[in-house]
Amino acid sequence: MSCDRFLLILKCWHFANNLEDSGEDKLFxxxxxxxxxxxxxxxxxxxxxxxxxxxxxxxxxxxxDFASIHIKNKKHKYGVKLYKLCCVSGYILNFKIYTGKGDSSCGVGHAEAVINILMNPYFGIGRPPFCDNFYTTLNVAENILKNKTNRRCYPKSMNSKKLKKGEVYALQKGNVKVIKWMDKRPVSMLSTCSNHNATLIEIGKTQRNGDAVKKPLCVLDYNNTKKGVDFRLVK
Structure with a gap:
């Protein structure tokens, strides 16, 4: 097949009947x-x-027809934003394409709506989703806990707590825990996992002075799980 023939077929290739498009679904x-x-x-x-x-x-x-956005710290700075749910091995389990400001459930914050959509098939089976500070709200954590799973985020209430390097501080409300640990800079986590607390765990490395390097379990779990997304960025 010639290149011109291929491009012509590609140009005319449709997966939906335009006459059935109501205009409400931007991904119709x-x-x-x-x-x-x-x-x-x-x-x-x-x-x-x-x-x-x-x-x-x-x-x-x-x-x-919908938002094309710019994110300076991404490999592709211009394009379409994709929210995705991955397993640790890097495979995508679910995804959602961002189509603009109105893209959220009525009465629900955008971050919470994204989590509800992506995690819906996995609610109630005890698989905790890990995420970054974009999804940081207590309401989101409590909603995830209510659906019998776990996750963590970044709470503003911990900003005023001053810690020295290596120190850890934790608060708890019900089954939701806020953990702040001082590395080179403050690292704050919001977690509903029962085994996450203020205990520091040795990771098998030592500092220059010979002391063992220690980190909270919630930080270790997040870093290990985050590899599922980072893996997809490797060529």
Whole structure:
């Protein structure tokens, strides 16, 4: 097949009937592809205990009916934002394409809406999702706990607590724990995992003065689980 022939077929390739488009779904033209993809991911991939939620960019500099955004610290700085749920091995289990400011559930914050959509197939089975500070709210943590799973975030209430390097401080409200640990800079976590506390664990390394390097278990769990997303960025 010639290149011109291929490009012509690609240009005319449609997955939906434009006459059925009500204009309410900004992803209408590819919705019939997205559903089977996600269903296949969840049918054939059996994730481990921990899951990770993060964002990626699909490179795009063209015109779209919805938001094309710019994130300076991503590999592809311009494009379409993709929220994804991954397992530790790097496989995608679920994803959501960001289509603009109105893209959230009524009465629910955007971060909480994203988590509810991505985690919905995995609520009630005890698989904790890990995420960064974008999803940091107590309401989100309590909602995740209510659905019998776990996660952590970044609480503003800990900002005023001053710690020396290596010190750790923790607060607890119900089953939600706030943990702040001083590394080279403050590291704050919000967790609903029962085994996360202010105890420091040796990681098998030593400092220049010979003292063992220690970190909270919640930090170790987050770093290990985050590899599932970082793995996808490796060529």
């Amino acid at each position: 033209k590819i919705r019939t592809i997205l559903r089977p993809l996600v269903n296949s991911f969840q049918e054939y991939i059996i994730p481990g205990k921990n899951l990770i939620i993060d964002e990626s960019m699909i490179h795009w500099r063209g015109v779209l």
